[in-house]
Amino acid sequence: xxxxxxxxxxxxxxxxxxxxxxxxxxxxxxxxxxxxxxxxxxxxxxxxxxxxxxxxxxxxxxxxxxxxxxxxxxxxxxxxxxxxxxxxxxxxxxxxxxxxxxxxxxxxxxxxxxxxxxxxxxxxxxxxxxxxxxxxxxxxxxxxxxxxxxxxxxxxxxxxxxxxxxxxxxxxxxxxxxxxxxxxxxxxxxxxxxxxxxxxxxxxxxxxxxx
Amino acid sequence: xxxxxxxxxxxxxxxxxxxxxxxxxxxxxxxxxxxxxxxxxxxxxxxxxxxxxxxxxxxxxxxxxxxxxxxxxxxxxxxxxxxxxxxxxxxxxxxxxxxxxxxxxxxxxxxxxxxxxxxxxxxxxxxxxxxxxxxxxxxxxxxxxxxxxxx
Numbered sequence: 383x384x385x386x387x388x389x390x391x392x393x394x395x396x397x398x399x400x401x402x403x404x405x406x407x408x409x410x411x412x413x414x415x416x417x418x419x420x421x422x423x424x425x426x427x428x429x430x431x432x433x434x435x436x437x438x439x440x441x442x443x444x445x446x447x448x449x450x451x452x453x454x455x456x457x458x459x460x461x462x463x464x465x466x467x468x469x470x471x472x473x474x475x476x477x478x479x480x481x482x483x484x485x486x487x488x489x490x491x492x493x494x495x496x497x498x499x500x501x502x503x504x505x506x507x508x509x510x511x512x513x514x515x516x517x518x519x520x521x522x523x524x525x526x527x528x529x530x531x532x533x534x535x536x537x538x539x540x541x542x543x544x545x546x547x548x549x550x551x552x553x554x555x556x557x558x559x560x561x562x563x564x565x566x567x568x569x570x571x572x573x574x575x576x577x578x579x580x581x582x583x584x585x586x587x588x589x590x591x592x593x
Numbered sequence: 594x595x596x597x598x599x600x601x602x603x604x605x606x607x608x609x610x611x612x613x614x615x616x617x618x619x620x621x622x623x624x625x626x627x628x629x630x631x632x633x634x635x636x637x638x639x640x641x642x643x644x645x646x647x648x649x650x651x652x653x654x655x656x657x658x659x660x661x662x663x664x665x666x667x668x669x670x671x672x673x674x675x676x677x678x679x680x681x682x683x684x685x686x687x688x689x690x691x692x693x694x695x696x697x698x699x700x701x702x703x704x705x706x707x708x709x710x711x712x713x714x715x716x717x718x719x720x721x722x723x724x725x726x727x728x729x730x731x732x733x734x735x736x737x738x739x740x741x742x743x744x
Contacts, residue, residue, distance in 0.1 A: 518643070527645030529652040540644055 388456040403447035403458055404432055414447055414460055415469065415489055417476070417559050418510035423519050425449045428510050429476070431489070433468050435459040444468065466493055474499040476508045480560035483508075506560050506567075507537060513554035513565050523547050526554065526565070537565075539572040599624055600632045601639075609639045614650060618657055626662040655709075663698045663705040665743045667691075668722040672711030675718035679733070683719045684708065686736040704743075 385396050390407050397406035402425060407414050417429040427449040436445045437457040444465070447458070459465070470493040477486050478500040486508075490497050509528070514537060517526050525543040528535060539548065548569055555565050603620045607613035614636070621632050628651055637644045651657045669684045684695075693699055693706040714720055717729025721736075723743055731739070 514645075518645070524643035524645040527643075528649050531653045538648070540648070543644075 386452045386454050388452050388454070388458060390458040391460055397452045399452075401452050403434060403436065403445070403450045403452055403456070406452050407434075407447065407458070407460060412460055415492070416448060417485060417489075417508070418512060419448045420512055420516070420557065423512070423515045426511055426515060429472070429508070431469055431472055433465055433472075435462055435465060469493045470495045478503055479505050479508050483560040485559040505536070508560060509535060509537070510559055512557040512559070513537060516554050516557055521547075521551065521553065523551070525551075526568070537568055539569050541572045544569055544573055597631070597635065600635050604636060604639050611640050611642055614640060614642055614647070615654075618647075618651060622657055626666070627658040627660060629661075630659075661698065661702065663702045665703065665724055666705045666707070666722075667740075668707050668709045668712065669695070670710075670712050670718065670720045670722070671708045672715065672718070674715035675711075675720055678718040680719040682733045683721065683731050683736050686733045687721070687740065690737045690740050704740075 384399050386399055386401075387394060387396050388403075388406065389395065390403070390410060390412055393410055393412070395406050395410045397409065404414055404416070404419065404425075414432050414434065416432045418426050419429075419432065425448045427446045430446050432447045433444050434447045434450075435442055435458065436447075436450060437459070438453055438455065447460075469489070473486060473489045473493055473495040474497065477483070477490060477495070477497045480486060481497060481502055481504060487497065489495065511528070513526050514528055518524050523543060524540070525547055526537055526539045529538045530536060552566075558565050600621060603617055603624065606620070607617050617636055617640070618628060621628055621636070625632070633644065633647050633651070636642070637647055651659060667687060669680060669687060671680050671684070687706060688694065691699060691704045691706060693704060695706050695708045698705040709722075712720055712722055712727065714727060714729060717727065719731050720727055720729045721731060722728070723739075728739060
């Protein structure tokens, strides 16, 4: 593999081809905050907190460093007023969903975010996908997955697989950036549902249920 | 209940390719008007795709339904043009006639009611679609009579 030289915060950094800017920065000891990133998992680019300014060929763009591959001669800035502002607003938005998350409260302190800026919608899930991806990629069990889309998107355990596998595993619980109880709650919800598919049960119109 | 061989044929038609998941689900939806869980389990087995990903896909696209649909699928357009031309009142008439809220199917499996956001013929607004057939320039007073044509 060829080595690629780039600049991160004025520091010359060498990285192998295919590495991400986040990998290169961390190897050089430059801290970039992340919520959805995990070394064992494929890059996801969900939380966007790892945003950096990437300058190549005279153009500067904001990029999520965890999914941005290194390029020869790339000039990366990880702490500029614009990035601080983006991270501040992102943290404020995530805090609306998970107001008690210690990870997010720490970020709020770092970036001077106002944790009450947006009205609270405590779903306690920020859809970082850590549990979903860990179950699929590391455990290869696919017990938990995303369902629905947009504002109603949520994580959901497959009751059949969960009943068989989850009690012995629970490895996704400590990964949760909002609280380990969140995954436990969703797990219980799917195991106590009466239908083979918890989601189908929730979507069944009342009219049919009473028919 | 579900015709397993039909599902098998649909999967065979796409060579049980993992990449054809959406097309297979669309064909199943077209055949049965919903995605029965037995069919999804078969798709999961034959394509070697985890059930979680199938559920993710099936709940992501509005074209798929995880609950049985009635014989007649009514889609009421609530897009901007239809909205200003009185789609809300047309919807209310349909709700009162069928006794359904959007997203529901009646116990006799006669009608399924849904709202959609634009079906692309704004000049005909307010538009409703029954079994893929468009009915434009609707007025609330004529809507109930229109529904009676579908048994």
